[in-house]
Amino acid sequence: xxxxxxxxxxxxxxxxxxxxxxxxxxxxxxxxxxxxxxxxxxxxxxxxxxxxxxxxxxxxxxxxxxxxxxxxxxxxxxxxxxxxxxxxxxxxxxxxxxxxxxxxxxxxxxxxxxxxxxxxxxxxxxxxxxxxxxxxxxxxxxxxxxxxxxxxxxxxxxxxxxxxx
Numbered sequence: 602x603x604x605x606x607x608x609x610x611x612x613x614x615x616x617x618x619x620x621x622x623x624x625x626x627x628x629x630x631x632x633x634x635x636x637x638x639x640x641x642x643x644x645x646x647x648x649x650x651x652x653x654x655x656x657x658x659x660x661x662x663x664x665x666x667x668x669x670x671x672x673x674x675x676x677x678x679x680x681x682x683x684x685x686x687x688x689x690x691x692x693x694x695x696x697x698x699x700x701x702x703x704x705x706x707x708x709x710x711x712x713x714x715x716x717x718x719x720x721x722x723x724x725x726x727x728x729x730x731x732x733x734x735x736x737x738x739x740x741x742x743x744x745x746x747x748x749x750x751x752x753x754x755x756x757x758x759x760x761x762x763x764x765x766x
Contacts, residue, residue, distance in 0.1 A: 658762025659699030
């Protein structure tokens with residue numbers, strides 16, 4: 602659906618079945634549980650991110666009453682050049698995007714960064730073999746975070762957002 606908002610698109614919109622399906626999925630996602638909670642500065646934030654072939658998504662989460670609940674969501678479509686990134690670069694881009702979107706909640710405090718892409722566990726070490734990954738790893742050094750791997754099935758908040766783009 603984001604293609605319909607691009608500069609230079611025709612004045613007349615071609616509303617396809619794919620657009621309708623995306624619209625219905627967005628309506629369902631916004632009108633059903635989990636409902637967003639107000640971020641609590643006293644609680645630990647958990648950031649989850651994910652990348653698909655089309656977009657990146659992120660969720661800022663906190664534990665409330667023993668349940669992991671979303672505070673904020675963010676997503677965007679990948680640029681044409683970003684769609685050619687390797688999986689590890691797209692996943693790392695999603696982390697960089699997430700931290701940037703939630704910066705005001707994450708700066709000057711410890712948080713947990715969760716990814717379903719295990720090769721990204723190196724990010725805290727600053728020992729990347731690729732220059733782009735090294736730059737992104739160094740950009741994250743200003744933050745105090747713990748990174749951990751989670752199963753893909755647990756990363757549904759960010760996964761859905763990355764696929765809706």
